[in-house]
Amino acid sequence: MFDNFKCMVAAVAATVVVSSPVWAETRVTYKSAKAGTSYYQMGVQIAEAMKAGSDGNIIVTVEEGQGSVQNVMEVRARGGDYVFTTPPALVGLAQGGKAMFEGKSDPSFDEIRALFPIPSLTMHFVVSADSGIDSFEDMEGKTILLGKGSFGAREGEKYLNLFGLEGKVNIADAELSNAVGALKNGQIDGFVTAGSWPAPNVVEAAASAGVKVLSLSDDQVAQTKRARLVIPAGTYAGQDEDIVTTSLPVVAYTTTKMDDDTAYQLTKTFWESKNAMAETAAWWAGVDTDLMENIAGKIHPGAIRYYKEAGIALTDDQM
Known part of the structure; x- marks a missing residue:
């Protein structure tokens, strides 16, 4: 009987050892x-x-x-x-x-x-401080980098068309990875990027080149059919006011x-x-x-x- 009891204890102990990691x-x-x-x-x-x-x-x-x-x-x-x-x-x-x-x-x-x-994937319309661009209307005749194939590129092109700028903006033929360097060198007036905020490339551009991130009006936000999002003042260097933009949750x-x-x-x-x-x-x-x-x-x-x-x-x- 004692031997049977020892076997039962051993069996229970073995079960605990085997199953414990699965539970934990x-x-x-x-x-x-x-x-x-x-x-x-x-x-x-x-x-x-x-x-x-x-x-x-x-x-x-x-x-x-x-x-x-x-x-x-x-x-x-x-x-x-x-x-x-x-x-x-x-x-x-x-x-x-x-x-x-x-x-x-x-x-x-x-x-x-x-x-x-x-x-959220947050839209940023970033322009150089020297570009003279203070609104979307001011982009007419300017050179903007959208990038290729990304959500930000597709969304940026859609917004330019929605806001009456189709065919009125020079679209730079370059990858988004080149945006900050091109902005600093004066090759472009601005770029469009989408990502979480604060966006690393916008942080870099604001710190090294001096930029403005454009805000959308409530009417423009409504036209995009995207969620409204506010980037608080002070998120980027030189940003003294909140930025109203859109996002894809x-x-x-x-x-x-x-x-x-x-x-x-x-x-x-x-x-x-x-x-x-x-x-x-x-x-x-x-x-x-x-x-x-x-x-x-x-x-x-x-x-x-x-x-x-x-x-x-x-x-x-x-x-």
Whole structure:
């Protein structure tokens, strides 16, 4: 009998040793953007914050992404450990089988659920202090660098057309990576860039060349059909007033395959770590609960649990 008891104790002990790590550690894959971009760096910061904020219980592996559309498409083959970033508008298109998702619809798209917002893609229209440009109308006859193939380039061209400048602006044939040097050398009068704010290339241009970042009027913001965003005064060198511009919201998503407890812990740890992240990377300072209104579509039940505990209001559609 004593031998049988020892065998039972040994079996229980073995079970605890085998199962304990599974209980203590949750592994998540976070997919955002290409390595070297600000959004990839944000993923690294989130991974570090999750590990620190959960006492090592949440381990996030950052994967290089090939774009927001691809991030959404991968939902079809991923499990409950998948977190990805994309604009809410793309989720809506995927669920409706529209635009780039036409003919590629999948039932798994309907299971996409939001966790929390991250810094928005923010439009910057940057002009040199010596260009004489104080408004969009002043861009007529000037040389502006839009870049090629990026969201900022497409959006910048759209805005110039919306504001009556189609064919009236000289578009520089150069990559956005050359913008600051070209501005300092007087080869261009300005450039357009989109990214989290403060944008590194705008910081560099403001510090080394002297620039003005144009504001949009409320009517111009309405014409773009994008979210209004205010960059506070003092964000860039020489910026004495708030900048009114537009943004494309970006959100961290998962699917209903993720269990509620994991979604809760991810969301809770993100918000509780945000201020600490902002101390080392200023773009996190632009993320607050006001951005929750940009989440079009449903939020994961585990995340909803956190938002209710924190007293953060959600819409009926988000529930």
